[in-house]
Amino acid sequence: MTEDAGSRWDLGPARVLRVAAALIVVQLLVRTWVAANSDFYWDDLILAGRGGSLPLLSGDLLLYDHDGHLMPGAFVVAGIATRIAPYQWILPMLTMVVLQAVASYAVFRLLRKILGPRPVLLVPLALYLFSPLTVPAFAWWAAALNALPLQIALAWVAGDALELCRTGRRRYAVSGTLVLIVSLLFFEKSVVVPFAAFATVALLAHVGERERPVRSTLRRGAALWIPSAAVLAVWAGFYFSTVASQWEWAGASRALELLHHGTSLGLLPTFVGGPWTWERWIPSPPWASPSTSLEVVGWVVLVAAVVATVRPKRRIGWVWVLTAGYFLLSVTAMVVTRWGADTTYELAQTLRYFTDTAVILAIAVAVIARAPRRRAEPVRLRPLVAAGAVVAFVASSLWSTYTFTRSWEENPTTDYLATARASLADRDDAPILQQPTSIWVLLPVAYPNNLVSRVFAPLRDRPAFSDSTPDLRMIDDAGSVVDAQVTWVRAIEPGTVPDCGHLVDRRSFEPIPLDGPLTGWEWTAQLNYLATADGEIAVAMEDGSPVRVPVHRGPNSVFVRLTGGGQSLRVSTLTPDLSVCIGVGPVGVVVPK
Structure with a gap:
């Protein structure tokens, strides 16, 4: 896509903004449907159990090492929602939709700063709004509390950095720093935010043929880069003193296999709105399962996109290199922090470990659209062809979203929680012996957060949980409190x-x-x-x-x-x-x- 091609579309600035607003509204309606068909799952129970039973501002809650994550903001949000309505899905659903609305606006805000209100803006905006790449992390509450604040920060801080370097107004440095701080409270991967913002500004200066773009970006944005570095230094101290290192190198062959699963079977099919189909072994989350032909199409689209942009556009090589580098960094982080003896390669196909790449891809497309052409002749691109490609991508993405949601809603936790809530309220006359929850809800690897005393702590109408009881009962796999007995081992x-x-x-x-x-x-x-x-x-x-x-x-x-x-x-x-x-x-x- 080129600037001149975009200018040939019969859309004025006001109409472009209306279409962009309509796209965001449609996306939020779709995501509301996805959220409405979701429910509590796995880590959600850990967040709700801890957040609803520990003091909101206690170190036990805020500094808890959650499987390598330091995420006090997520625990506070979960704690508030759980205190108001324990295990009622409406509040988690609303937090997901609100965060998605802020993320979508933040991406639109950044794209408008890069491209202005021109028709070409709708291409990267649609890519972000409807890409199946962002759906799995959105549908899972715990993952959304990580992923969406990161997506917001990637777009918002990049927009603030761009305005700071253009205007010199310090308020953009202040707001950018504050957004960085908030995002770090939700997800440690937010350490990449200042670097992504710097790369965005420097790439725009580079394609704009400004002399010494890196040095210029450093100098003009110093009011943001310096406090961001200080924030990262302080945060790193808290992180490494709180979180136990879980890094493990999987080995070159396994790392390459995970890269293949994350790229050919994960990322690339989303370029055309795939994967269309998903597989699942309950209680695991769904993972992308594209056909071989869709894998091939994904690679063809990637190669074609690189060739089609590098030939007519100047100075965009670094855009593709840095975009690929960001994705590879995400895959590397997944390999070293999530690999273990029981890890399967399908982990990379769940997409949630590099869902933020959707924001980076939108930025990359916008920067490429801003890049100058190699020749003065306009590139002829029929508006209906471009519009048709966007519509086809959106339709394909919506189908992948639908098939994911149909797979995701098969969640045994929903009935388990509903049954347990009613059954516990009816039988609160004697303590219930401590036990793990059903393995279809939380596996033993979540110990001790899989214990019923942790999971059901937020419920108000329930018996006590104890290590001893005069009346032996247990919660079965369906969530019912039933009479029990001890086997004669x-x-x-x-x-x-x-x-x-x-x-x-x-x-x-x-x-x-x-x-x-x-x-x-x-x-x-x-x-x-x-x-x-x-x-x-x-x-x-x-x-x-x-x-x-x-x-x-x-x-x-x-x-x-x-x-x-x-x-x-x-x-x-x-x-x-x-x-x-x-x-x-x-x-x-x-x-x-």
Whole structure:
């Protein structure tokens, strides 16, 4: 696309702005539909559980190392939404749509500063607004709280940097710095924002044939670059003192394979509105699954776009190089921070690790459109052909958005949360033994945030969660509270005290043998006891930490969740003058009756 080609379109500035506004409105309507068909998923439960149960301004919440992320802003937003309406989707949905509206406006604002209100502006704007590249990160609340603030900052700070270098007005330096700070509160990848802004201004100076564009950009934008560097330095101190390093090099062959999956199967099909089809293994998110022909088309479109712009345009080589470099940087970050023994290559096809590339691509197209031609003759491009290509891209993208949403809405968490909310409210008479949530909702790798006490902490109408209970119940995979029992993996051996079994009447631990050893794990012991009074005892595995357990006068049973292993239990009294007789009972895992 060229400047002259854009000027040949029969659209005046006012009409261009109206069309741009209409495109944004259509995008927001589509994204509202996507959000309405989404629901809480995986990390959303961690954000809601922690944000809804910890003080909003506590270090435990703000400085929590969330799988390598430092994202206090996201936890505060989740905490506020959860406090107002625990596990009600309407507030997360609204935050996603509002953030998307701000991001779309920020991109439009930047493109207008680069291109002015000309028809060519609609091309990069449509590319950003409708690209399937941004859909997976938008549909997932936790990912949207990372991705959308970054997209906003990439566009807004670049626009402020451009105005600062053009006008010298310091207010753009102030607003650009503030937006950078806010974006860093949501996603550590926002460290790239000042560099992307600098590259945008320098590339525009370069294609505009300004002498020494890098030096000029440094000098003119110093009021923004210097405070941005200070912000990054302070933030880096907090980040590296808070977040444990999880970097792991996958090896050259695996890294190249991930690059292939992220490029041929991920990014490139989105150039034509793909991938059209998605695959999914619940509880994993959907990943792009384009056909081989669409992979080929993606590469052809990329090569054709480079050739079609490099031949008629001058000084745009660096635009393509830096755009490719940004994408490769995103892939590298994914490889070193997300690779592990159980990582699959489909991870790169989920698209969310480089969704911000959509903003960079829009900037690149706009800069190329601004670049001068190599020859004075106008490039003849029929307006209907250009408009048809944009319409075809939007239609293709909308189909990919539709197929993604149909796959994404297959979410077992939705029914699980609804059932659990009602079931917990109906059975709040006794504590529920601590347990993990269903593996279809949160896998054990999320421990301890997958425990029901963490996930359901924000609910107001529910029983307490405890490491011991006199009434054994559990939350099944459907979210229902059901009566439960302990399997006889091991049994407490009969005691030697007549009419008692094992007598526990001392503060020191009394060993109670099992009929066989248990490996280190999470076990539940059913203690059938006779107590002389109400009080407390301490119970532990032979190798494990003790749990405080309330007991009641007379014959009773209590179920205790223990961590550890060994060939015996250890029991002691914590209440003076309390004696407890313990009989035979199972030690195993909890299952529904």
